[in-house]
Structures are given as structure tokens and as C-alpha cells.
Amino acid sequence: MSHHKLEVKNLHFSYPDGHEAVKNMSFTIYHGESVGIIGANGAGKSTLLMLIMGIIFPDGGEILLGDVHVTKKTLSMVRQRLGMVFQDPDDQLFMTSVYDDVAFGPRNYNLDEEEVENRVNYALEMVGIAHLRDRAPYKLSGGEKRAAAVASVLSLQPDMLIMDEPTSALDPKARRRIIHLLNSFEHTKIITSHDLDMILDTCQRVLVIRQGEIIADGKTLEVLSNEELLDAYGLETPLSLQNCPKCGSLKG
Amino acid sequence: MHMADALISPAVGGTMLVVSAGVAAYSIKKIKSELDEKKIPLMGVLGAFVFAAQMINFAIPATGSSGHLGGGLLLAIMLGPYAGFLTMSSILLIQALFFGDGGLLAYGSNVFNLGFFTCFIAYPYIYKWFTRKGLSSKSIFNGSMISAIFGLQLGAFGVVLETLLSGKTELPFRTFVMLMQPMHLAIGVVEGLVTAAVVTFIWKARPEIMEKAALGQALGRIQIKKVVTGLLIAMIFIGGAFSWFASANPDGLEWSLEKVTGTAELEAEGNIYRVLSDFQQKTAFLPDYSFKTDEDAVDLGSGDAWPAVDAGTSISGFVGGAMTLALASLIGFAVSLFKKRKRVASA
Amino acid sequence: MSNIMSALSDLRLLDNLARGKTFIHRINPLVKLLTTVVYLTVVVSFGRYEISSLLTFIFYPVLIFALAELPVTPILKKVLFVQPLIIGIGILNPIFDSHSVLLGDIAVSRGWITFLAIFIKSGLTVTVSILLIATTGMDRLAAALRMLKIPKIFVLQLILTYRYISVLMEEVHRMLRAYSLRAPGQKGVQRNHWGSFAGQLLLRTFDRAQRVYQSMSLRGFNGEYHTGKSAKLGLIDFAYFSGWSIFFILARIYDIPVLMGSLLIGVMK
Numbered sequence A: 001m002s003h004h005k006l007e008v009k010n011l012h013f014s015y016p017d018g019h020e021a022v023k024n025m026s027f028t029i030y031h032g033e034s035v036g037i038i039g040a041n042g043a044g045k046s047t048l049l050m051l052i053m054g055i056i057f058p059d060g061g062e063i064l065l066g067d068v069h070v071t072k073k074t075l076s077m078v079r080q081r082l083g084m085v086f087q088d089p090d091d092q093l094f095m096t097s098v099y100d101d102v103a104f105g106p107r108n109y110n111l112d113e114e115e116v117e118n119r120v121n122y123a124l125e126m127v128g129i130a131h132l133r134d135r136a137p138y139k140l141s142g143g144e145k146r147a148a149a150v151a152s153v154l155s156l157q158p159d160m161l162i163m164d165e166p167t168s169a170l171d172p173k174a175r176r177r178i179i180h181l182l183n184s185f186e187h188t189k190i191i192t193s194h195d196l197d198m199i200l201d202t203c204q205r206v207l208v209i210r211q212g213e214i215i216a217d218g219k220t221l222e223v224l225s226n227e228e229l230l231d232a233y234g235l236e237t238p239l240s241l242q243n244c245p246k247c248g249s250l251k252g
Numbered sequence B: 001m002h003m004a005d006a007l008i009s010p011a012v013g014g015t016m017l018v019v020s021a022g023v024a025a026y027s028i029k030k031i032k033s034e035l036d037e038k039k040i041p042l043m044g045v046l047g048a049f050v051f052a053a054q055m056i057n058f059a060i061p062a063t064g065s066s067g068h069l070g071g072g073l074l075l076a077i078m079l080g081p082y083a084g085f086l087t088m089s090s091i092l093l094i095q096a097l098f099f100g101d102g103g104l105l106a107y108g109s110n111v112f113n114l115g116f117f118t119c120f121i122a123y124p125y126i127y128k129w130f131t132r133k134g135l136s137s138k139s140i141f142n143g144s145m146i147s148a149i150f151g152l153q154l155g156a157f158g159v160v161l162e163t164l165l166s167g168k169t170e171l172p173f174r175t176f177v178m179l180m181q182p183m184h185l186a187i188g189v190v191e192g193l194v195t196a197a198v199v200t201f202i203w204k205a206r207p208e209i210m211e212k213a214a215l216g217q218a219l220g221r222i223q224i225k226k227v228v229t230g231l232l233i234a235m236i237f238i239g240g241a242f243s244w245f246a247s248a249n250p251d252g253l254e255w256s257l258e259k260v261t262g263t264a265e266l267e268a269e270g271n272i273y274r275v276l277s278d279f280q281q282k283t284a285f286l287p288d289y290s291f292k293t294d295e296d297a298v299d300l301g302s303g304d305a306w307p308a309v310d311a312g313t314s315i316s317g318f319v320g321g322a323m324t325l326a327l328a329s330l331i332g333f334a335v336s337l338f339k340k341r342k343r344v345a346s347a
Numbered sequence C: 001m002s003n004i005m006s007a008l009s010d011l012r013l014l015d016n017l018a019r020g021k022t023f024i025h026r027i028n029p030l031v032k033l034l035t036t037v038v039y040l041t042v043v044v045s046f047g048r049y050e051i052s053s054l055l056t057f058i059f060y061p062v063l064i065f066a067l068a069e070l071p072v073t074p075i076l077k078k079v080l081f082v083q084p085l086i087i088g089i090g091i092l093n094p095i096f097d098s099h100s101v102l103l104g105d106i107a108v109s110r111g112w113i114t115f116l117a118i119f120i121k122s123g124l125t126v127t128v129s130i131l132l133i134a135t136t137g138m139d140r141l142a143a144a145l146r147m148l149k150i151p152k153i154f155v156l157q158l159i160l161t162y163r164y165i166s167v168l169m170e171e172v173h174r175m176l177r178a179y180s181l182r183a184p185g186q187k188g189v190q191r192n193h194w195g196s197f198a199g200q201l202l203l204r205t206f207d208r209a210q211r212v213y214q215s216m217s218l219r220g221f222n223g224e225y226h227t228g229k230s231a232k233l234g235l236i237d238f239a240y241f242s243g244w245s246i247f248f249i250l251a252r253i254y255d256i257p258v259l260m261g262s263l264l265i266g267v268m269k
């Protein structure tokens, strides 16, 4: 299904204050792939995601979803196919109940209320929080909030999920649950994170970004075990790939 | 200060509600024509900001006390008069419902006193005048200070007028004014100082926010004049209608329920009284018992009539009042008990 | 700082209570809102010297408390919290109206009677407003406003404000804690930090508003707010509204406590 392909060509973006946040990036993500995007703070990860979603527009280069250019005119169509989960679920859950939040997207596309309800139920089931549907978002735990934020995007039934740091500020159990959740989706996924173990568990491919440039693009295991590369760019080898500190032997 | 339901009469509350709803409808129309959908979440989140900022104690130098931000002027400066007014309206609604600050009947008055005067008088005529030649620390300070004080003085005067027109307190006009205006002068000074400090900070840190805020919301003078004249006419008209409607009854400005329910009930009332006085005569207690009738009160004219109270009525009032309270608590307890039983049984 | 926490816990309490499933909770929100408005109007329409008939109006809140299974103490605490204001204004009545009247053999200053009337009215009106929200909640109240044809822009904005109050209050709480740790023994934020303290918060609020807008527009928002279908009005809702309204109006016309009192006295004699 070639129309699920996301193509980024010679992308360039600077903020109004002149800061060049994205410099000449090019890559292609194919249907069904899970791609991790890693890089130190301020590398330009969030900026890249915002460009893909059409929240901001590039100064140079282009983004293609299938054969559709991401421009102001195609936004509505693009956004129906790409679902983005924000870093802070409080930004994404702005209604008074989980149900209304998950229903917000479908309602905006003027689906009838029955279809909206089906979609909401489907999305809530999918992330396993059907029992929270009438709760107020602010009373959810961090992990539940994250799940609700994912559901609020799934209800639009996107082809591709884009997530900005989905495991930040989660306790180990909640983090593990999100990882399971991500792995259970068949969607194409783009995930940014500093949690390299999570990237290792969820993505086959990884892009490394430094100061707005892609400096590595390859199989996750290969990139993440390249200690030299990671070290040079302010990242660390994931714990699960490090030698055991006690006995020095390599972990399973 | 918020007007409370207990201090307002239905006529005054109703008039102010209609008037404020009119201003709100006009503001919504204006916002829609601006066609900036970004503004809606901004209004929502800034409303929450005002709630949170009201919780900050600002230490007032050399007094040992602290003051608070009201936020109306800040909203007008950040959002413009229309969006600022609407945001203030939702803040006041949440305050009335969740915190008992002000009430539903007094809602219109509060929106008018705290929203309208600030957003549609103080901000466009004073703040904008001071900052007309561009922003500077000095123009922001003077503009915020004078418009905060002026806006709150108007608001306080609104409270005085609305309370006195409602006729719930015995305070003479002069005393009330002498009490409210100086108190709100102090509140206005703090409001002005904090607003100026915050606006100056934003203007220095992120000048583009202030530029955006000032764009597309310059109020044409004519429009504002139209709004104010329209309002005055509406207020006189609606208030007049309400008071005319109410003036025929002994409770003065109070809404006459007898008028609404018609004479049938009054006859029924007479019947009950007759039955009761028959009953009373038969049992021959309290021979000089007198029931309050409307005739007794009518000629006392406007203002609340002092009901013809004598020993009989007041004793009955005491006994009956105690019975009412006892009965109410009994019913309350009974229902709760019943519900608890049912819960236990079903569990 | 503690008032932030208490405001937050108030909000949470009301929100929890509103999720009850009793008969009262299930009544259509618009009907509850209108019943409340009728109640408030009738209570407030009493003259300043009428006390006994005002007492009849306690039946409504008492029944709501009982039927909706609401805890009495925390709600009455909230009501009492508002009373000082009213007492502050009402207490001047006895000073300015020292006319005394005879209530039987006892001489009472008229001012005290008006004060008592204001006090009772304030207690009733505040209680009933809080009961409305405690049995309805913000989301259903918003639906009621929509049924009243209040414009969507206003309702959406109201919901957003309500939603972010807790987020921003928690933020202020954290900021104040950090501030007070570095400025021990100070009563509030010092004059030279006023602008930066509230200003930082405001800047972050602007950024948050922008992210909220982004997340809304990514899900198809273009200025139009679409609500779900609103709850239909049933027979029970009509009965509830008319039942209470009739009671309120009867209680306004007849001084039920005085009638009861005279009956009782008569029977006892």
C-alpha cells in the first residue's frame, strides 16, 4: 500500500528568531514500519513532528504522504490519516470526560452520533480503558492519561501514529503497559524518545538527530549498540544492551 | 466584590441578567467575525490562569498584608474587550456554581460589575488611551493603574446601586458609598500594580504576544458608544418593565407572585384563612388572633411592608418555624435511612 | 497556599459527587437548572421582614441532600465559608435600623430581623447552587446550557476554563512551594517578583493554550464545537420541575409554618 508511505525530502525549517531547528532532512517511512527518533534535548525531534503534522510549515523541502503534499490545502485529509499524541496528555485531554475527549475528533468530522459512539468504544477498548469512559481526565493517573490521549487519536482511525515521548514521566509498570500497547498496534508508528530501551522494544528502525540533522538511520539494534556513535551525541547505550556491571557478561 | 443572591431582588437580578446576556451575545458575534479559532482555547486556558493567579498572595510592601489579582483588566489587555468579557463571564459562572461566590440570580450583576466596566469602559477608554503612542514601562504602568482603579470604582458603585435598588439592606446610600468606594480604591491600586507588573514582564519577555493582543481589536469609538447607549436604553426599559410589573404589589420592587398566579389563588387563600379562623373560633384559642392579610399591607406603599404582627402570629411563627425545621430534618433522616437500608439490602 | 489545595479539593469533591447515580443525578440537567432558578427567584422575592415562610424552603435542599445521598458536612462547610461576607454586610442592618418592634412581649430591633432574613436567604441560595453542581457536574451543566441555546463558543470556552483550573492551580502550587522554600518566612510574593512570578505563569499558559489549540486542530477543530446529542426530556423531568415549582409558589403564598403553628397551638389548647 504505497499511499501509506511518508516521504520527507530535503526538509528545512528555522524558527522566527532565526534558529535553524531542521536542516536538510530526508527519509522515507514505509507502511507498517515502526521508527524511533532519538537525539539530545533540543535536537529538533518535536519540531520535525510538528512539520509532519502541518502545525508549522517548512522553509524548504517537502513532505509527502503517499502522493499528497502536506500543505495548508491538504491538511484536513492529512490529519485524518496521521494521529499525533502529544508529550503532555494534559494538552490533549481538554474536555470534561474521557468520553468527550475521545469523541472530539470524530464529532469534528461530522460523523453521526452512533458512529461516534462506536468509534469511541472501539478506541477505548483498544487501549484497555473502557471502564474510564466517564471519568474526568484530571483525575486519571499518568499512565491512564497517556492511554486516554492515545485513544483520543485512535478514534479518528489514522493509518499512522506519531508520538512525542510516550513514556516520559511514567512509572515502570505504566511504561511497560504503554510499550505493550504500542506493540499491539499494526499502525505505522513514529516515536520520539529519550527512553532508548523503549525504542529498542518497539521500533525496528531508528533515526538519530543532532542539531537538526540526521546523523544515523538504520536498524535499531545496530544503531543502539554503536556505543561510539551514541556517546558522541550525548546519548547512552540502552541498559539492556550494556554489559552487566557486576560480572561483565553481556545480557541475554 | 461579588453580589450575592441574598442581596439582590428578582427585578434587579433579572434586569442585569438580560443586559449582560445582551453584551455577551454581542461579544460572541464580534469574536465570530474575527474568525480566529485560536482564540477559543486561549480564552479557555487564560480563564483558568486567572483562577490560579487569584490564589497568589502578593505581599504589599510596608503593610504586612497581601493582595490578590482580580484579573479582569489583564484579560482585556491580553484578549481584547470582547473575548476578555466572555472569559470573565465564564470565570464568574464557575465561581458562582462551585465556590458560592456570587450566585446564579446575581450572575448578571457580577458579570456587569466586574466584566463590563473593565472590558468596555476602563480598557478601551483609559488603558488604550495611555498606550496609544506605543507601549513603554511608563505607559503600561499609568494605563493599568488608572484603568484598574476606575474600573473597580465603577464596579463598586454598581454593587451599591444594585443592592440599594434591591432593598435588602438598611444601609443609607451615603454610608454604603463611603464604605465601598474607598475599599475598592485599595483593591484597585493592588490590581493596577500587579497588572502593570505582569504586562510589563510579558511585553519585555515576549513582545510579540502584546503586539498580537493589540491587533485586530482596536475598538471603534462609535461602536463602543453604540454599545453603551444601547445598554442604557435596554436597562432603563427592562428595569422599568420589571418595576412596573412589580410596583402594584406590597413588596415594592419585589416580584409580585400574586400577580403571576392570578386571583384564583388569592381567593383560595381567603378560603383557607376563613376555614382556619372558623377553626380557630370554634376551638376558641387566641381570640384576638389576627392573620396577615394583604389589605393590611397595601397602603404602606413601596418598600417592604412591615407585616401586622401580633403576639398570636409571632408565637405561631416560632412554633411553626420550629416544627418546619424539625419536620425537614425528620424527612431528611428518614429518606437517608431508607436509602441506606436499601443499599445494604441490595449489597 | 493551603487555599489552593482546599479549592482543588472542593472541585474534586463536587466532581466526585456529581458522578453519583441516584434519581436526582439522573434528572435532566436543564430541568435541574431551571428548578434551581425558580427556587432562587422565589426565595429572593421574599420581603426583608418575612422569616417564617422562608423556613419552608429548607425542605428542598434537605430532600436533595437525602435523595442524592450527598454528604452534609463538607457541603455545609463550603456554604459557611461564604457566609462571613454576607454577615459583614448584613450586620450593618441592626445598626441602621434600630426601630424596635414587638414580637409578642419581646421587643426586637427590626434590623436584627432583616439581618436574620438575609442570613437565611444566603444560606439557602448558596446551598442550593452548590447542590445543583454536586448533582449535575460541569459536563452535564454544559449540556444544559447548550439546550438553552447558549452559543457553543461560550460553552466550549467555559469547559476549557473549568478543565484547566486544576492543571494551572497545581502549577501555581508548585511554584509557590519552590518560592517559599527559597524565601522562608515571607508572607507572599515580594513586590519585585510580582511581574516575573505571575508573568512566567502567564507565559507558560500561553504556550499551553497553543499546544491545546494544536491538539484540537489536529483532530479536525476549525472553530466549530460539536456536542453530542443532548438528553431528551422525559415525563419524570416534567413532573419534577412542575412538582417543585408548584410547591415553591404555594410556600411563597401561604405562610405554612405560621399555619402549622396555629393549628398545633389550637390542637394543644
Ligand SMILES: Nc1ncnc2c1ncn2[C@@H]1O[C@H](COP(=O)(O)OP(=O)(O)OP(=O)(O)O)[C@@H](O)[C@H]1O
Pocket (backbone or CB within 6 Å): A015, A016, A017, A019, A020, A021, A039, A040, A041, A042, A043, A044, A045, A046, A047, A048
Ligand atoms: N518556538 C520556538 N522558537 C524558537 N526556537 C525554538 C522554538 N521551539 C523550539 N526551538 C528551538 O529549536 C530547537 C529544537 O527544538 P525541539 O523542541 O524540536 O527539540 P527536541 O528534540 O524535541 O528536544 P527535547 O528532547 O528537549 O524535547 C531547540 O534548540 C529549541 O530551542
Ligand SMILES: [Mg+2]
Pocket (backbone or CB within 6 Å): A045, A046, A047, A164
Ligand atoms: Mg521535544
